[in-house]
Structures are given as C-alpha cells and as structure tokens.
Amino acid sequence: MSIIRPYGDTTGDGMVQVSFTLPIKHSKVADGAALQLANKMGMEPAMVVHSKPMGDDFTFFVVYGQVNHLVDTDKVQVVERDFPLLTPKEANAVIKETLRRPMVVVGACIGTDAHTVGIDAILNIKGFAGEKGLEYYKEIEVVNLGAQVSVPSLVEAAVTRRADAVLVRRWRLRRHRQARPGRVDVRRGASRADRHHHAPADRRPRTPLHRGGRGQHRPPPRARGRRRRPRGDRPLRP
Numbered sequence: 001m002s003i004i005r006p007y008g009d010t011t012g013d014g015m016v017q018v019s020f021t022l023p024i025k026h027s028k029v030a031d032g033a034a035l036q037l038a039n040k041m042g043m044e045p046a047m048v049v050h051s052k053p054m055g056d057d058f059t060f061f062v063v064y065g066q067v068n069h070l071v072d073t074d075k076v077q078v079v080e081r082d083f084p085l086l087t088p089k090e091a092n093a094v095i096k097e098t099l100r101r102p103m104v105v106v107g108a109c110i111g112t113d114a115h116t117v118g119i120d121a122i123l124n125i126k127g128f129a130g131e132k133g134l135e136y137y138k139e140i141e142v143v144n145l146g147a148q149v150s151v152p153s154l155v156e157a158a159v160t161r162r163a164d165a166v167l168v169r170r171w172r173l174r175r176h177r178q179a180r181p182g183r184v185d186v187r188r189g190a191s192r193a194d195r196h197h198h199a200p201a202d203r204r205p206r207t208p209l210h211r212g213g214r215g216q217h218r219p220p221p222r223a224r225g226r227r228r229r230p231r232g233d234r235p236l237r238p
C-alpha cells in the first residue's frame, strides 16, 4: 500500500495534532485566531484542545483536527548522507591512519563577531545536542581563538599552528552584501573581501569584488559616497 493518511481515533480518519504559538494575549479571540490558522493549514474541522498563556502577549496552542491530504510513500525521496557518519573512535582511527599525527583545527569568531556559543558548541568538549565537540576527539588538537579575532591574527595562528582546518564564524546583517562568511583562504591570507579591506588603499586588489567594472576596482555599493572603516576594525557598539 503506497497511499496512507494520518490516523487519530480510527484508521484513516485523517486526524492530526499540531502545536504553535501566536503573538496574542490569551483570550477567546486568541483561540479563534488559532482555529483560523488551523483551517488555513487544511485542518477542517479543528478543535483547540489546549491554549495556555505564554507571558502577557503570547499564547501556546495545541489543535486537533482532520486533514484530507494523502501521502504517497512511493514518491518519498530519502536523502542519504554522501559520507559515512563516524563515531569519535572511528574518526580518531582514520586521522591516526591517514595523517599519522593529530589533526589541528583552529576556530574563531572574526571581525566584530562575539557570538561564540555556536563555534564553542562545535569545538568545546561538551559539544551540542548530545554530540561531543572536537576537543573530545583524542586525535584532534583544537585551537579556539574566541571572539572578535582579526583576520590577520587568525591567519597567523592558522599558519603557526599548521592548521588542517580553520572554522570561522562571522555574523553579518542580512541587508549587508559582502563576501560570504565562513570562507577564509588560509593559503592566500584571507577571503577576497577581507584581503580587500585589510590592504592599504593603494595595494587593494584590482579585481572587482562586486558586479560591474571589469578589472577595475569599484567600491561596494553601500560604501559609495561615504568612507567607512573596514568592518573588522570597527569598534563594538555598546
């Protein structure tokens, strides 16, 4: 059987249960809003079986209702990993066998970024969501440079420690159009945008960083008309 439908009380009755929060004070209107949303999601009839205030201005709901959608299991596409997921023991064994020395991983939050939690989650022994961090791996040597590291210092550390991998975190406002974060070319020193910003004005690469001006440098659109300090050098806002 390839066609199936959800089941709550009796086989094939199409009943599902969903939970969500709306930014509205707990009230009858809030319950009505939850029902309206459930109907728009294709749940008809639907019942608010639980609604609970979450602070003054939010309400959490559990809604139970019927959907008419069918699922064709023959059309399900399962995305498999392209590589096997190794246990820490297996990963250590592979590093030992292939590198024959500990693997060095350097990590940093660069520029003004102080969001260390994410990169700490990957590097620190305690890890994240039940997975151990890289410090847990006997064959991995972790160098966590912390927050607000300048690109030149990161590159220096990567070269001095002979890093096999460099993990970079850099936050950016969504409206900023800059080089993609997390991409630093250690061999060449830095990403194109960082090399551009950190080079003295007269030695900036001639290649365009942004669309337009083949071979001739044009400042990024947001910098035109206004001289700004390179992002990495700007002080942290209070």
Ligand code: B12
Pocket (backbone or CB within 6 Å): 112, 113, 114, 115, 116, 117, 118, 119, 121, 122, 128, 166, 167, 168, 169, 171, 172, 173, 174, 175, 182, 236, 237, 238
């Ligand atoms: C905690 C936090 C802070 C803390 C950071 C404390 C610390 N020591 O890290 C403090 C209060 C300092 C802070 C400050 C600011 N924050 Co803040 N912060 C957050 C918050 C709430 C959680 C981030 C977090 O720790 N998540 C938990 C970790 C485990 O998840 P994660 O960071 O996503 O990391 C995972 C993955 O992304 C990935 N990952 C992360 N890094 C890397 C690196 C590599 C190489 C790889 C492979 C993977 C990877 O792996 C991690 C594990 O799965 C987010 C909102 C959010 N819910 O995400 C905003 C958020 C990141 N902050 C934001 C902003 C704007 C700021 C401030 C500018 C606010 C201000 N006006 O002052 C400042 C900037 C400070 C600075 N100089 O960097 C925005 C960024 C928006 C944007 N990109 O446009 C966010 C998204 C909030 C928002 N929605 O507006 N913040």
